Amino acid sequence: xxxxxxxxxxxxxxxxxxxxxxxxxxxxxxxxxxxxxxxxxxxxxxxxxxxxxxxxxxxxxxxxxxxxxxxxxxxxxxxxxxxxxxxxxxxxxxxxxxxxxxxxxxxxxxxxxxxxxxxxxxxxxxxxxxxxxxxxxxxxxxxxxxxxxxxxxxxxxxxxxxxxxxxxxxxxxxxxxxxxxxxxxxxxxxxxxxxxxxxxxxxxxxxxxxxxxxxxxxxxxxxxxxxxxxxxxxxxxxxxxx
Numbered sequence: 390x391x392x393x394x395x396x397x398x399x400x401x402x403x404x405x406x407x408x409x410x411x412x413x414x415x416x417x418x419x420x421x422x423x424x425x426x427x428x429x430x431x432x433x434x435x436x437x438x439x440x441x442x443x444x445x446x447x448x449x450x451x452x453x454x455x456x457x458x459x460x461x462x463x464x465x466x467x468x469x470x471x472x473x474x475x476x477x478x479x480x481x482x483x484x485x486x487x488x489x490x491x492x493x494x495x496x497x498x499x500x501x502x503x504x505x506x507x508x509x510x511x512x513x514x515x516x517x518x519x520x521x522x523x524x525x526x527x528x529x530x531x532x533x534x535x536x537x538x539x540x541x542x543x544x545x546x547x548x549x550x551x552x553x554x555x556x557x558x559x560x561x562x563x564x565x566x567x568x569x570x571x572x573x574x575x576x577x578x579x580x581x582x583x584x585x586x587x588x589x590x591x592x593x594x595x596x597x598x599x600x601x602x603x604x605x606x607x608x609x610x611x612x613x614x615x616x617x618x619x620x621x622x623x624x625x626x627x628x629x630x631x
Contacts (some may be wrong), residue, residue: 418497420493430496430499430507430508430509431508431509431510432446432451432483432508432509432510432517433446433510441512443516443519443520444520445520445521445522446517446520446521446522447522448481448521448522448525451481451508452481452506452508453505454479455479455480455481455506456479456480457479457480457481457527458480458481458482458483458525458526458527459473459480459481459482459483459526459527459528459529459530460482460483460484460485460517460526460528460529460530460559461473461482461483461484461485461529461530461531461532462485462514462529462530462531462534462547463485463486463514463531463532463533463534463535463547464484464485464486464491464495465486465488465491465532465533465609465610465611466490466491466494466495466609466610467484467486467491467492467494467495467498468608468609468610469530469532469608469609470482470484470495470507470530471495471498471499471504471507474499474504474506474507475502475504477506478504478505478506479506480506480527481506481507481508482506482507482508483507483508483509483510483517484507484508484509484510485509485510485512485513485514485517486509486510486511487511487512487513489511492509492511495509496509515552515555518552518555518556518558518559519555521559522559523558523559524558524559524560524561524562525559525561526559526560526561526564527560527561527564527565528560528564528565528566528567529556529559529560529564529565529566529567530566530567531547531548531566531567531568531569532567532568532569532609532611532612533569533570533571533609533611533612533615533622534546534547534548534568534570535547536570536572536574536575546575546578548568548578548579548582550582553582553583553586557588557589557629560629561629562629562630562631563628563629563630564628564629565592565626565627565628565629566626566627566629567603567624567625567626568624568625568626568627569603569612569622569623569624569625570622570623571611571615571620571621571622571623572623573623576599576623576625579625580599580625583625583627587631588629588630588631589627589628589629589630590627590628590630591625591626591627592626592627592628593624593625593626599623599624599625602622602624603624603626
C-alpha cells in the first residue's frame, strides 16, 4: 500500500498530457482522499513515490459480481460517472481524468457512498486503453472533450483515427461510443471521420439529430454551462458492428 505523503498531491506519471491539471489548491481532506484513492480505487497498482505501473487489466478480477463494463474518458468533476455507478451497481465503471480537482471531487463522493463498482486512472487514458483486452466494454463515454480551437493545436484533439481504433478494439460488437460536444465544427469532423469507417454504424446520422440529449443521461458541469451560454450541445452515438 502507498503511504500518504502530503507533499505528493497527485500520482507522478511520465504520460504526456495537454491542458491544465489543477485549478485551485487541494484541501487537506482532498489530499487525504487521494491517498484513499491510491489505496482503494486505482485501476493500476502504485509505487511508493506515487508513480503507477501500466499493465494489462483483468476486469473480471478488478470488479466483483458485475455484468458489464463501461468507461468514461475525461470525467471532469465526475458528475455523470458517479450517478451512473450509483444507479447501476451491476455494471463496472472505469474513469480516466487528469484534472486533480475533478478526481478529488469524485473520490470524495465515491468514498461517502462506499461504491464498489468504480475504479479510476488519474492519467492519460491511452495508457488505460492500451492495457485493456479486446471486446470487453459495453460503452465508452466522451463528453465535451477539449476542442483545441486553434488550428495549430487541433492535432491534440483526442478523437483521432488512432485513438478511435484503440477505443473500438476495447468495445464489444454492439457496444457504443457516446460523444457530446458544443462545438459544431468539431461535431462535423467527428461525424465525418466515423462515417468513413466500415466497422462503425452511426445511430445518429444528421447534424440535426445531434441536438437531442442522450437517453438516461445525467447532466455534466460542461453540459449545463453550454446550455447557460446558449450553445446547444451535439450528441453522437456510434455502434461497433464488426
